[in-house]
Amino acid sequence: MRTFVHTAQPARVVFGSGTVDGLAEEVRRLGGKRVLLLSGPGRAEAAGRARTALGALVVAEFGGAAAHTPVEVTERAMAVLREAGADCLVSVGGGSATGLSKALALRTGLPQVVVPTTYAGSEMTPVLGETHDGRTLTRSSPAALPETVVYDVDLTLSLPLSTSVTSGVNAMAHAVEALYSAGGDPATDRRALDAIALVAGALPRLAADAADREARSDLLQAAWLAGTCLAGAGTALHHTLCHTLGGAFGLPHAETHTVLLPHVLAYNAPSAPDVMRRIARALGAPDAASGVYDLVTSLGGPTSLRDLGMPESGLDRAAELAVVTPYPNPRDLTTDGVRGLLTDAWNGRRPQGPATTDTVLAQLTEQVVASFARAADARLRDLLTGLVRHLHAYVAEQDLTESEWARAIDHLTRTGQLSSPIRQEFVLLSDVLGISSAVDVLTNSRTPDTTPSAVLGPFYVEGPPEAEHGSDISGDLPGTPLWVDVTITDTAGEPLDDVIVDVWQADEDGFYDVQLPEQEGPVLRARLRTGADGRLTFWSILPAHYPVPGDGPVGEMLTAAGRHHYRAPHLHFMISAPGHRRLITQLFVSDGSYLDSDTVFGVKDPLVVDFVPRTGPGPDGRVPEGQWRLLEHTFRVAPLVL
Numbered sequence: 144m145r146t147f148v149h150t151a152q153p154a155r156v157v158f159g160s161g162t163v164d165g166l167a168e169e170v171r172r173l174g175g176k177r178v179l180l181l182s183g184p185g186r187a188e189a190a191g192r193a194r195t196a197l198g199a200l201v202v203a204e205f206g207g208a209a210a211h212t213p214v215e216v217t218e219r220a221m222a223v224l225r226e227a228g229a230d231c232l233v234s235v236g237g238g239s240a241t242g243l244s245k246a247l248a249l250r251t252g253l254p255q256v257v258v259p260t261t262y263a264g265s266e267m268t269p270v271l272g273e274t275h276d277g278r279t280l281t282r283s284s285p286a287a288l289p290e291t292v293v294y295d296v297d298l299t300l301s302l303p304l305s306t307s308v309t310s311g312v313n314a315m316a317h318a319v320e321a322l323y324s325a326g327g328d329p330a331t332d333r334r335a336l337d338a339i340a341l342v343a344g345a346l347p348r349l350a351a352d353a354a355d356r357e358a359r360s361d362l363l364q365a366a367w368l369a370g371t372c373l374a375g376a377g378t379a380l381h382h383t384l385c386h387t388l389g390g391a392f393g394l395p396h397a398e399t400h401t402v403l404l405p406h407v408l409a410y411n412a413p414s415a416p417d418v419m420r421r422i423a424r425a426l427g428a429p430d431a432a433s434g435v436y437d438l439v440t441s442l443g444g445p446t447s448l449r450d451l452g453m454p455e456s457g458l459d460r461a462a463e464l465a466v467v468t469p470y471p472n473p474r475d476l477t478t479d480g481v482r483g484l485l486t487d488a489w490n491g492r493r494p495q496g497p498a499t500t501d502t503v504l505a506q507l508t509e510q511v512v513a514s515f516a517r518a519a520d521a522r523l524r525d526l527l528t529g530l531v532r533h534l535h536a537y538v539a540e541q542d543l544t545e546s547e548w549a550r551a552i553d554h555l556t557r558t559g560q561l562s563s564p565i566r567q568e569f570v571l572l573s574d575v576l577g578i579s580s581a582v583d584v585l586t587n588s589r590t591p592d593t594t595p596s597a598v599l600g601p602f603y604v605e606g607p608p609e610a611e612h613g614s615d616i617s618g619d620l621p622g623t624p625l626w627v628d629v630t631i632t633d634t635a636g637e638p639l640d641d642v643i644v645d646v647w648q649a650d651e652d653g654f655y656d657v658q659l660p661e662q663e664g665p666v667l668r669a670r671l672r673t674g675a676d677g678r679l680t681f682w683s684i685l686p687a688h689y690p691v692p693g694d695g696p697v698g699e700m701l702t703a704a705g706r707h708h709y710r711a712p713h714l715h716f717m718i719s720a721p722g723h724r725r726l727i728t729q730l731f732v733s734d735g736s737y738l739d740s741d742t743v744f745g746v747k748d749p750l751v752v753d754f755v756p757r758t759g760p761g762p763d764g765r766v767p768e769g770q771w772r773l774l775e776h777t778f779r780v781a782p783l784v785l
Contacts, residue, residue, distance in 0.1 A: 154267065154288055154289055154290060154291065154292055155169075155172075155290065155291040155292070156291075156292050156294065156367060157169065157291065157292070157293045157294065158294040158363070158364070158367070159294070159295070159296070160295065160296050160297055160356075161295065161297060162293050162294065162295045163189075163192050163193055163196055163258060163293060163295040163297070163298060164192075164196050165196070165293070166193055166196040166197050166233065166256065166258070166293065167196060167197050167198060167200055169256050169291050169293060170197065170200055170231050170233065170256060172291070173231060173254040173256070173290055173291065174230075174231075174254070175200065175230055175231025175254060175256075176200065176230055176231075177200070177202040177227065177228055177229045177230045177231065178197055178200045178201050178202060178229060178231050178232070178233050179202070179203050179204070179205065179220075179223065179224050179227060179229035179231070179232055179233070179247075180193060180194060180197065180201050180203070180204045180205070180233050180234075180235070181204075181205050181206075181208055181220065181232060181233065181234040181235070181236075181240050181243055181244050181247075182204070182205075182206045182208060182234070182235045182236050182240050183206065183207070183208035183209065183236045183237070183239045183240045183243075184206070184207075186206075186235055186236040186237075186240065186260060187206075188301070189235045189236065189258070189260050189298045190204075190206065190235050190236075192235075192298065193233060193235045193258060197233065200231075202227045202228070202229055203223050203224070203226070203227030203229060204223075205219075205220045205223050205224075205243075207219065207220070208220075208234070208236060208239040208240040208242070208243040209239055209243075210238075210239050210389065210395060210396050211239075211242075211272060211273075211274040211279055211386075211389045211390055211393075211396060212239070212242035212243055212245075212246050212271065212272060212273045212274060213273075213274045213275070214273055214274065214275045216243065217243060217246040217247065217250075217273070220243055220246075220247060221247065221250060221251075224247060224251065224253075229253070230253060231253060231254050231255075231256065232244045232247055232248060232253050232254070232255045232256070233255075233256045233257075233258065234255065234256075234257050234258065235258040235260065235298075236258075236259075236260050236261075237259070237260060237261035237263060237306075237310065237397075238261065238263045238265045238310075238313075238396055238397070239396075240257075241257050241259065241263075241265050241266045241289075242265065242271060242272070242273075244257060244289065245271045245287040245289075246271060246273060248286060248287060248289075249271065249284060249286055249287055252286070254289075254290045254291075255288075255289035255290055255291070256289060256290065256291045256292075256293060257289040257291070257292050257293070258292075258293045258294075258295065258298065259292070259294060259363075259366065260298045260299060260302065261299070261302060261306060261307075261310035261366075261397070262299075262307065262310040262311045262313070262314050262342075262362045262363060262365065262366040263310045263313040263314055263366060263396075263397060264313070264314040264317050264365075264366035264367065264368075264369045264370030264373070265370065266289060266292050266366075266370060267288075267292065267366075267367055267369075267370025267371045267373075267374055268283075268287075268288075268317070268370050268373045268374045269283050269284055269285050269286075269287045269288045269374055270282075270283050270287070270373065270374075270378065270382075271283075271284070271287050272386040272389070272390070274389070274390045277390060277391055278390050278391065279386040279387065279389055279390025279391070280390075281378075281382070281383075281386050283377070288374070292367070294363045294366075294367065296356055296359050296360050296363060299359045299362070299363065300354065300356070300359065302359075304349060304350055304353060304442070304443075305443070305444070306397070307346065307349055307359075307362065308346060308401065308439065308442045308443070308444040309395075309397035309398050309400065309401045309444060309445070310366075310397045311342045311345070311346050311362050311365070311366075312342070312397070312400055312401040312404060312435070312438075312439060312444065313396070313397045313400040313401070314338060314342060314362070314365050314366045314369040314370070315338065315339055315342045315343075315365070315369065315404065315435070316369075316381055316382070316385075316400045316404045317338075317369035317370055317372060317373040318334075318335035318336070318338040318339050318342075318365075318368070318369040318372050318373075319335070319339065319381070319404065319408065319422060320373060320377075320378055320379050320381050320382060321334075321335045321369075321372035321373050321375070321377075322335045322336070322372075322415075322418045322421065322422065323379065323411065323415045323418045323473045324377045324378075324379060324471065325377070325471045326375060326377045327372075327375075328375070331371075331372045331375050332421075334368040334369075334371060334372050335368070335369065335372045336421060336422075336425045337365075337368055337425075338364075338365040338366075338368040338369040338372065339365075339369075339422060339425040339426060340425040340426075340427075341361045341362065341364055341365035341368070342361075342362065342365045342369075343425065343426045343427060343434075343438060344361065345358040345359070345361035345362045345365070346358075346362070346438065346442055347438075347441070347442070349362070350441075350442050350443075377471070378470075379411075379470065379471055379472040379473070380407055380410070380411065380465070380470075380472045380474075380476065380481075381400075381403060381404060381407040383465055383470060384399075384403055384407065384461070384465050384481070384485075385399045385400050385403060387461055387464045387465050388403075388448070388453065388461055391457070391460065391461065391464060392452070392453055392454070392457055392461070393452070394448070394451050394452060394453055395451060398445050398451050399448075399451060401439055401444050401445055401446075402445050402446060402447060402448055402451060402488050402491075403448075403488055404435050405432045405433070405435045405436035405439070405446075405493075405494050406432070406484045406485075406487050406488045406494055407484065408422070408431045408432035408435060408494070409432035409484075409487075409494035409495070410474060410480065410481075410484045411472065411473045411474045412431065412432060413474065414473040414474035414475075415473040415474075418473075419431040419432075420501055422434075423501065423505075426438065428505075429501070429502045429505025429506060429509070430501075430502045430505070432494040432495075433493060433494055433495065436493050436494055437493075440493075446491040447488070447489065447490065447491030448485070448488045448489040448491075449489050449490065449491065450491070453489060455489060458482060458485045458486060458489060459482060461481075461485055462478050462479075462481040462482040462485055463478055465481050466478055466481055501539070504535065504538075504539050507535070508531065508532060508535040508536075511531050511535070512528045512531055512532065515527045515528050515531075554696045554699075554700070555696075557695070557696045558572055558695070558696045558697065561695045561696070564604075565604070565657040566601065566657065566658075566692070567601035567602075568601070568692070568695050568696065568697060570599070570600070570601040571601045571691055571692065571695075571697045571743075572696075572697050572700075574598055574600065574601065574691075574742075574743035574744075574745070575691065575697055575700070575701060575706075575742055575743055577743075577744045579598040579599070579743065579745075580597075580598055580743065580744045580745060583596050583597065583598055592634040592779055593634055593726075593779045593780060593781045594726060594728055594749070594750075594778045594779050594780070595728065595747045595749050595750055596726060596727055596728050597727065597728045597729040597745050597747065597750060598727075598729075598743060598745045599717075599727050600715065600729075600743070600745075601691075602647065602649075602655040602657060602658075603645075603647060603715070603717070604647070604657065604665065604668065606670075607645050607646075607647065607665060607668045607669055607670045608664075608665055608668070608669055608670065609669070609670050609671075610669035610670065610671050610681060611671075612671065612674075612678075612679055612680050612681070613680050613681065613682070613763050614669075614681055614682070615681070615682035615683070616646070616666070616667060616668065616669040616681055616682070616683050617666065617667060617682065617683050617684045618656075618662075618664075618666030618667065620650050620651070620666060620667065620684060621650075621651060621684075622650060622651035622684030622685055622687075623651070623684060623685040623770060623771060623772055624682060624683075624684060624685075624761070624767040624771035624772070625682065625683045625684055625685050625686075625754065625771065625772045625773075625774060626680070626681075626682055626761050626762055626763075626771065626772070626773050626774070627646075627679075627680060627681050627682075627683060627714070627774045628678065628680045628762065628773070628774070628775045628776075629644075629678070629679060629680075629716075629774070629775070629776045629777065629778060630673075630676070630677045630678045630776075630777045630778070631644065631673050631677045631678075631679075631718060631720060631777075631778050631780065632677055632777060632778070632779050632780075633723065633779065633780065633782065634779055634780075634781060634782070636779070637677075638673070638675065638676050638677025638678070639673060639677050639720045639721075639723070639780070640673060640674060640675045640677065641672060641673065641721060642672065642673040642677070642718060642719065642720040642721075643670060643671075643672055643718075643719040643720075644670070644671050644672070644673065644679055644716060644717070644718050644719075645668070645669070645670050645715075645716070645717040645719075646668065646669055646670075646671070646681070646683075646714065646715060646716055646717075647667060647668035647669075647715045648667050648668070648683065648686040648713070648714045648715060649667070649686050649687060649689045649712075650666075650667060650684065650687070651684060651685070651687050652687065652689075653687050653688060653689020653690065654689065655667070655668075656668065658692075667683060667684070669681065680762070680763070682761075682765070683714075685712075685732070685754060685772050686712045686713055686714050686732065687712050688709050688710060688711055688712045688735055688736045688737050689709065689710055689712075690707075690708035690709050690710075691708050691709075691710060691742060691743070693708050701742065706742065707737075707740065707742060708742055709736070709737045709740075709741075709742055710737065710741055710742055710743060710745070711731050711732070711735050711736065711737040711738045711741045711745075711746055712731065712732040712735035712736070713729040713730060713731045713732065713735075713745075713750075714729065714730050714774070715727075715728075715729050716728050716729065716730070716778070718778055718780055720780050722782060722783055723780045723781060723782050723783060724780060724781045724782070724783055726778065726780050726781075728750060728778070729745060729750055730750055730752050730774065730776060731746055731750055731751045731752070732752075732754045733751050733752060733753045733754065734754075738751060752774070752776055753774075754772040754773070754774050755772060755773040755774075755775075756770055756771075756772060757770065757771050757772065757773050758770055758771070
């Protein structure tokens, strides 16, 4: 059993478009009257938006925020703060502005409102890394957390793709470390995986369209989620290395995160295999480490410490600094191990994940998918590759054994062998699995003005016999007489002429004619045509509930699963009107059995209708013996949309 302690972060989060315009209100909520506005180089436009929104509340500005929060920069900002008598901090920008605000808050206790313009997520963490004399000292304190964070998607629209990529991966790194942190918990895990998936999905969309507001919104949400994860769970090797390299060698923060993350994942993979599988799934990749590397590469992001200005001669020192102080990490930290990690990152090598069952299966899936790449029919290619991916995922998810798959093959083989023109066992399999109904929903979604569709079922036979209006299609089979009077109209209620309507049903014992070996010729099925009034009438018998065939593989499956075999009583209709969409549907007897548990999931409320009990003469003058039933219904069919 997993044990954990969860502490919710108290920050107020304001998220949306144009939210920066409410900054003054947010400051006043905190009791602020004199604002020190903080920003860094390249954030003039965003700082201007904040200045305008704050108005007279701004008493001073400091625009010199720098990467890694150098202590000397903080001291200069402190001087401005004291001189202005500021009572509230508002920072606008990326991690540098946020870090400076945290540093000032820790020294003064002043409330903070942070307006991020990148996706790093440090605004949600209590972590501050300050650089002094070439070394970065990292500390964590709730006092560093801002009281309010204002996320405004508008402020990120001009963020270059390169910066979006590195700050997005920076956020992903927060989520990754939270997943294998000793301080994690189920809520943190869920947010972390959501953040990883959001980043992995949004960055490629942003690369395709820099103006994609939804992609930028997803990245800001990921930054928020990932930051809260790190705030609750703590850091490990990755963040230690990033702060070490930034402080000792002046490497850019987000870019360093981006280069190191795949290699830290590869280093920790042997000691956290379950976490790596979950990260890989969130990425949609076979392997976590190579998945992150490939994502960065596809977006043109940095992959080498060498390209960031890291001297090769500094790798030994960096490795020593990273392990000098013990801290939690999934895999034991050794100087040689970290040195190897840094060497791979310095050279920009693609990390190779361990050859696990998951990665081998993933490679197999990609090979099979690639085999369909040359299919001339694009739709066929999509159908086949999607099927392969889902089936392979099912095999992996269920850890399918050879004997289980052999049983499945045998089941499908017998299903095919039993199928014939008069018994469609495969259609029945599709029906009882709900696939037929699912396809029906997707294909035949109707407006409220049209009659809902329903599944075809396994007992339809092409070319039923023609019947005249008012004729009896029961073939003198026993049962309660049923007079059917239906009208076919368009969506405006206008009757439709020359509509072909096929009808078929089971007898009072629940059998179709094709199931009755002694029956010669079709009964309880017919083809009729409407006249100018759109009507057709015929005699039949009241349909009964019935079991689907239980002597084949589908019946065996239902029995093994503890499911009943019964269909609710119904009458089938196939309506083919010129210039209109074909409608395949069923009408269910309102006082029939199994309406709430139809074994093929075919019952829809609008199709449950009254088969009204009557006695005496029928509408055509016929006098049935005893009770008979009356079915009156109007079908509305949709026009063809070409």
